[in-house]
Amino acid sequence: MSIVDKIRILESVVKTPSYVVLGVTHGRLVYLSTVEGAADLWSLDLSTGSKTRLTSGGISGAARPSEKTRLVVYTRDVSKGRELHKLFTVDVSGGEEKILIEAPPMRIFGIAFDGERIAYTAATERELALYLADLKGVCEKVYSFESLAIATDVNEKYVVGYGALKKNPKSMEIFVYSLAENSIKIYSPREGSVNKAPRLYETKVLFETNAFGENKLVVYDIEEKTLEKPEFAYRDYEKYHPVEHASYDWTEDGRIWAVGKKNGRTKFFLDGKEIPLPEGFISSAAIHRDKLYATHSSLVKPPKVLEVDLTTGETRVIIDNKLPREIEEKLGEVKFIKYKSFDGLEIPAFVVKSKGAPVPGPTVVYVHGGPWSEVADSWRTMIASLVACGYHIVAPNFRGSTGYGEYFRLLDIGDPGGGDLQDIIYARKWAVENGLASKIAVMGYSYGGYMTFLATTKYPELWDCGVAGAGITDWEELYELSDALFKQFVNILFAGRKDLWKERSPVSYVDNAKTPICVIHPQNDSRTPLRPVLKYLQRLLENRVSFEAHVIPDIGHAINRLEDMLKILLPAILFLEKHMRR
Amino acid sequence: MSIVDKIRILESVVKTPSYVVLGVTHGRLVYLSTVEGAADLWSLDLSTGSKTRLTSGGISGAARPSEKTRLVVYTRDVSKGRELHKLFTVDVSGGEEKILIEAPPMRIFGIAFDGERIAYTAATERELALYLADLKGVCEKVYSFESLAIATDVNEKYVVGYGALKKNPKSMEIFVYSLAENSIKIYSPREGSVNKAPRLYETKVLFETNAFGENKLVVYDIEEKTLEKPEFAYRDYEKYHPVEHASYDWTEDGRIWAVGKKNGRTKFFLDGKEIPLPEGFISSAAIHRDKLYATHSSLVKPPKVLEVDLTTGETRVIIDNKLPREIEEKLGEVKFIKYKSFDGLEIPAFVVKSKGAPVPGPTVVYVHGGPWSEVADSWRTMIASLVACGYHIVAPNFRGSTGYGEYFRLLDIGDPGGGDLQDIIYARKWAVENGLASKIAVMGYSYGGYMTFLATTKYPELWDCGVAGAGITDWEELYELSDALFKQFVNILFAGRKDLWKERSPVSYVDNAKTPICVIHPQNDSRTPLRPVLKYLQRLLENRVSFEAHVIPDIGHAINRLEDMLKILLPAILFLEKHMRR
Structure with a gap:
């Protein structure tokens, strides 16, 4: 009847930490990990390799960091799991965790950050709304939604997101909130199509759509009101022909990277060029200058953090994860x-x-x-x-x-x-x-x-x-x-x-x-x-x-x-x- | 966060078996033990020391065995823990377990056996009654109680037991059911006193009463209608002055043994003479000819089965129980x-x-x-x-x-x-x-x-x-x-x-x-x-x-x-x- 052996095995698997790469700021890779028991924010000094835990006791979610600030923005459940969150900030090299906004907690389920502004969608018992805040803790509810909507990105001009904004359960539309005009526009390339997870680069929005059949990445220009297929310098992406995208974004210089997905496995592409990685799944990625940071795992290999030199193609494991x-x-x-x-x-x-x-x-x-x-x-x-x-x-x-x-x-x-x-x-x-x-x-x-x-x-x-x-x-x-x-x-x-x-x-x-x-x-x-x-x-x-x-x-x-x-x-x-x- | 160590300790303590001595028949000591995971009946061949498991999967209770038969009588829950029991028998040297009585299961909570008759008290949803059965499986409900009553002993003339028979919540009386007359008599030395756990020897009933102040053992003669203090050949018992009795019974030749209890510890007396045993608690005992079999434990020592030669006073551990x-x-x-x-x-x-x-x-x-x-x-x-x-x-x-x-x-x-x-x-x-x-x-x-x-x-x-x-x-x-x-x-x-x-x-x-x-x-x-x-x-x-x-x-x-x-x-x-x- 010895159950101890089973429990030892179980504990050993459960203790295997998870890693989610968020981005780089001020020379540090910011990531989430359960390595010390709870899902907390960490930063890795990219010059020395030393790791610092930024939060303790577990957090709920975090925005991608921005080079414009040393502060990392994240949410924490303050309700013993009832998913009522508050917004917090912490310095990327460690220090005191601070509550950003003194307001009753809400379910925050979409958060974007550009280094100055924080845009988030949150629900109370009765209402689902878009909020805008700054790093001083000034916060404003800017729009109230009548259906599901998730904020995904923000810059000095716009907040973008997506949701079932036309109340068609089988479609999803992009929303663009203009900071100057204080108004929301709903965009869809085709009535009834599904459009997801927009990412901003100046006035351009990159998102996934099925408006033309298969799930494709498209770029919409908010001001020009034009929709285009992204032009890639390389053809690998097109040849791979992904069914969906696990993630995608713009680089600092306006190129597009994407994690293409097919039959439960992924490939990584930068400007259409495949960056070779082991078989399995890239569940998070960030590009900073000439480096790609990504977490790689498979059903039988626990997540590791990889750094790929995009110039030389050299890949090294910067956070390893070995099973007993x-x-x-x-x-x-x-x-x-x-x-x-x-x-x-x-x-x-x-x-x-x-x-x-x-x-x-x-x-x-x-x-x-x-x-x-x-x-x-x-x-x-x-x-x-x-x-x-x-x-x-x-x-x-x-x-x-x-x-x-x-x-x-x-x-x-x-x-x-x-x-x-x-x-x-x-x-x-x-x-x-x-x-x-x-x-x-x-x-x-x-x-x-x-x-x-x-x-x-x-x-x-x-x-x-x-x-x-x-x-x-x-x-x-x-x-x-x-x-x-x-x-x-x-x-x-x-x-x-x-x-x-x-x-x-x-x-x-x-x-x-x-x-x-x-x-x-x-x-x-x-x-x-x-x-x-x-x-x-x-x-x-x-x-x-x-x-x-x-x-x-x-x-x-x-x-x-x-x-x-x-x-x-x-x-x-x-x-x-x-x-x-x- | 390693919980494995705690669980290993816990498992180790939980696995420590329990032992309850029931009695001896046909050269075998019959006892209950959890040594193989469930509380089952076992017998120990007293000449060879070999142990045989008599039941499997766990039983609920068992009657003291009798020299008159090789069969051991016991109850088993047949309702996944709802405490609806059936009566079973098994040969003391092993073999097939047999259901004794084919009837709907009941909560059986008092069982006595003299080698021929089985008397038991059992409850259904509505009724609490005394039943008499024999080893052929013939069974009869002989008396229906209106209050709590527990059968404790049976012989060829009587069934005895006790309970709150006068519906006074602070008293308990002895009942004597006469097999010849098919009738119940309620006996109490004093109105309002508490009288418990009677044991039969021919027409005599040994029980514990507080009728005269402290809890004392007394002997009531059913036919003579006399109540007497037991006469012991030795004075140790009297000097010890027990507060209560953990158990007591007659020997085959009509002497009385008792486990006296004081401040959570016990001493064993045969005919008033102390049989020296280690400090702690005797939770079960049986005398067979010139041997005492008893289980001894303390809060920090797990139960062992001891055999004491009553002639020489020599004590040996016949079933040991060592903690890691x-x-x-x-x-x-x-x-x-x-x-x-x-x-x-x-x-x-x-x-x-x-x-x-x-x-x-x-x-x-x-x-x-x-x-x-x-x-x-x-x-x-x-x-x-x-x-x-x-x-x-x-x-x-x-x-x-x-x-x-x-x-x-x-x-x-x-x-x-x-x-x-x-x-x-x-x-x-x-x-x-x-x-x-x-x-x-x-x-x-x-x-x-x-x-x-x-x-x-x-x-x-x-x-x-x-x-x-x-x-x-x-x-x-x-x-x-x-x-x-x-x-x-x-x-x-x-x-x-x-x-x-x-x-x-x-x-x-x-x-x-x-x-x-x-x-x-x-x-x-x-x-x-x-x-x-x-x-x-x-x-x-x-x-x-x-x-x-x-x-x-x-x-x-x-x-x-x-x-x-x-x-x-x-x-x-x-x-x-x-x-x-x-």
Whole structure:
């Protein structure tokens, strides 16, 4: 019965730090890392290599730094995980963390910074608005949105962002807020198209659009009112023909870099030229003068920070991340597959075989959150933990996932828990029919937790057990408890079809439940609130379904401390050990 | 953040097996042990020393074996912890386990066996009754009780037992059921006295009574209708002057043995003569011919099985139980203390200092269950785990505890959560004033969980945190969900005062709660049901109290597998580590 070995493995994987590169200012690379337990800001002195932790106790998000100032701007949850944030600043070489604006905290979910101005979108219970602040702490609400909108960039003339600004759940438009005119303009190259994540260079806006079919980068000139394809000096980008872009931006001198994405892996391009990097995923990048800083990982290799000399092409690891041999030996082969779902649609998925399990062996269908997200060939603590503990993984990128073009992503709008649930069921089928799975579980966090609840109530006979983290049991009650941002999220996801809420809520099928389930939920989750989940447990109890439940204290939906990740994964692993091995 | 070391220590303590000696038949010592993970029946061949496991997967209780048969009779929960039992038999040298009676399962809570007849008291939702069965599986309900009654012995003429048979919550009477006459007689030496646990020898009944002041052993002759003090050949027993008796019985030749108890420690007497044993506690014993078999332990020494040659006095350990040195080194000094409570009443308590913590250091006020139970100088996995993990323990035997005479025990009748809660508060005071505690938590299981909920809502400022295992939050809802046995338990505890239920329910004070609390609850608990506790969590959530909760699946109130003990203690230790060290 020794569980200590499993826990040691789990702790070892969970402790593997994450890295997110933000940018460079005053000779220092600014990045986020969990290397000391919480997701904090760090800076690396590029001349000496010494690292300084800038924040402590964990932060929520940060703006890209600017050469114009030594101050780094970031947000911190001040509500024990309820995602009510305040804006802070800290000097890039360390020192006191300072609250920038003395105002009631709000959910800040889009933040841009040009060294002088900070533009951010934030939600209260009732309102979703754009705010402008300066480094003196003067702050103003400049525009109130009636639908989902996210600020992504700011300069001395404009704030840009995007959102479902025409209230069409299947389209997204660019907004341009003019500082001089105090007004917002909505821009879309084509009615009904999806346009995302604009980046500013003077009067030019770079963004991704599907207005002309596939997801392409385009440049819109705000003043000229012209839309153009970017002109690259090199042809590599065009030859690679990315399906989507993990990120992109302008360099200081007005060239464009982009991380192109295809089948869960990426390539990096500067002005159309590929900068060769190892196979896997670039999840963050920044260019400063003649250097590229990027984080690279794969499903079995933890994130490292690379520095590439763009002149010589020389790549060096400036922050390494080594797994203990014991863990490395258990992380097996990563395979990208496609399987057909109920309606013939091809569903892409990653399969990771554990070297700690036989074939066929205990297998987990891992359902990612979002739903507009994906499992790419990129480090995921949850997946790596499961594989290291001896579970094979099938991680389907069910319809609605990112990474495979807008057509595929939009397939779940108006149909959550419908076609996407079938894709999960067919992922299970694939695992069984291809001889991977002996026993099989469904597990996920957030939307993946929702899918777990739904899969185990609508198809209880298919699963040996389920692990639902931060899941959704009742859309109606979730809506009621949501703030302005999450109400918009639900509106878009369901394409306004409130009539579907009941049909797509796991609680409607709880009387079918019989699969043993492990329910793990953050106490203060403000996206997928605990209240309806506690009610769901009451129903499982009445129905005598074998369940265990773990409420994790003082945290919300976002996990930004390793300790909390461990509290979530520990009961999951112990539960799986019981149900998947005997 | 390495939690692996703590977990290794915890696992090591939890794995330390328990032993309960039942008796000898056909050359084999029959005992219960958790040595292979679950509380199972074992037999030890007394000539060869070889051990045989008789049952698997855990059982609930067993009758003392009889020389008249090779069959051992025991009960097993067949309801995933809901404490619905069936009767089973197994041969003392091993073989197939057989269900004795094919009938719907009931809560069996008193079982006696004379080699031919099995007498047991059992409860359904509505009824509490006495049953008689034989080894062929013929079974009959012979008497239906209107109040709490427990069968303790049977022979060819009588079944005896005891209970609150006159519906006086402060008294207990002996019952004698005559097999020939099919009728019950209630006996009490004095109206209003407490009489317990009768043992039969032909027509004589040995029991403990407070009819004449202190708790004494007396012998009642059923046919002669005489009551006598037992005549002992030796005077040691009388000189020791026990306050209570941990156990007692007749030998085959009609002498009396008794385990006398005083201040949480015991001495063993046969016919009034002390049989010298190490300091600590004899928690089970059996005499067979010229040998005594007994389990001995203390708060820091795990249970061993001893064999004493009653002719030579020679003692040998026949089943040893050694702690790993790493654990032994952390278990510190045991001290018996008395402190004054709010009203001047002296409260006895055990204090265990951990060698893994400084003084003052993190301290847990450990509240035992029952409430008619005690923390003696006897092995307790929960206490040993806490001490080994670096917590000092103060374990008060609050008013209502056993071990200190009937007057003391009866002080909580009609006042649960009243004076006893104050005794807990004063235990904390003692720990602080005597320089033991830096930070201080309250923790308990069952009634101890109830006290934890109550202490943290009525006196939230006194505690750094609380751990409530299988606790009670709402007496009214508990009553509603209880079977016939537990309804009687509540009736007696409250002395019928339903008007007190609300006042003594933690849920009435939940709006005061602010102490961080870890709630651990068995899913299928049929004594302290989960439903009201889930509701209580909803209230903590609304009140924004920091809590964590862990529902342990597929088990009930009684913990009979080490794995489940670990699932209960693991979140408790991780929670304490967070709140008591930083």
